[in-house]
Amino acid sequence: MSEEQIKNLEEQFEARIARDEKIEPKDWMPEKYRQTHIRQMSQHAHSEIVGMLPEGNWITRAPSLRRKVALLAKVQDEAGHGLYLYSATETLGISRDEMYEQLHTGKAKYSSIFNYPTVTWADMGAIGWLVDGAAIINQVPLCNTSYGPYARAMIRVCKEESFHQRQGYEIMIKLANGTPEQKEMAQDALNRWWWPSLMMLGPTDAESIHTEQSMKWKLKRKSNDDLRQQFIDQTVPQADLIGLTIPDPDLKWNEERGSYDFGEIDWDEFWQVVKGHGPMNKERMKARVGAWEEGEWVRDAAMAHAEKKQNRKEKEAV
């Protein structure tokens, strides 16, 4: 194809997206669109899978059967959501094995929030309330993104995840209304998860390199800073309601803006964790790669069993 023809196709393509048309796997798409979607969607899938680890840590130690079944159901959902997203990404021409390889070698990223440890039961509450709260703010606009398979996967994910944040907040309510020690535990979890949750919504607009293109392709509908402000404005009253304090001395309602002003985010910490120097980066990768390697015999056995069944069927047919 000549450069001019490609330019023409690209213009038509951008116009389709501007008209809110969806792009489907067999449609022509610019290579950059394909690559950007592979990167973002696989990163999203990896985050679901690695995201199971911090919470899986507490399943056997949940304080009641009610809490245990809820946490188990949440982690199970995350496995399912990873699978929806990997499958949707495969429609762009990358294989599941390639994606795993990218995750396991550190070439592909996952959400940095999962590189923090879950040291007390209250962390299960804080993750559901804050981490899922921030994730929902990120994910809801994606139900309307331009790539059809991604949008459809996200509609399922958002619908199923609607209980995740509620189960987390319920844990926080119970602890905040419990003994002084329990309340302290809830406050401690909020202290540790608050800032990483704000960072989850991505670098500031000034630092965000992908924003403009992503907006055009509807991979993003609002900028990182706008999403962060939305998260803060909706979360602060939820903390007030249960008597917990947001760990930010500069947090103040701004009457004029109709929003909360908030303190400086430690972006050095964010980049350190992204680059692999967070408290749990090594541990998470070790657990993930370990699960893959130790599961090899199961995958092999399933294939061998399927072949055996097939051979038996063929023999019977003779």
Added chain:
Amino acid sequence: MSTKNWPLWEIFIRSKNGLEHRHSGSLHAADAEMALENARDVYTRRNEGVSIWVVESKNITASNPENNGEMFEPAQDKVYRHPTFYDLPDEVKHM
């Protein structure tokens, strides 16, 4: 005259981009290409679709309705998979 019957194909149509393919029905055709052409004529005469999938019926493995109990009932008592299971005060917004 050949006594071999044309195989049966299941037809899935995407009515517009953004929506999933949905099962529309089935038809007989000698091969996949013919199944696509026939599906166009049988199922999209009034602009019902922008994309067609054809799958030979024998390649579809379906669950047996007799086993519906063991297949689907286990999800019935898992109320904690739904948001309404969790008790939140009425004042909570955006959740």
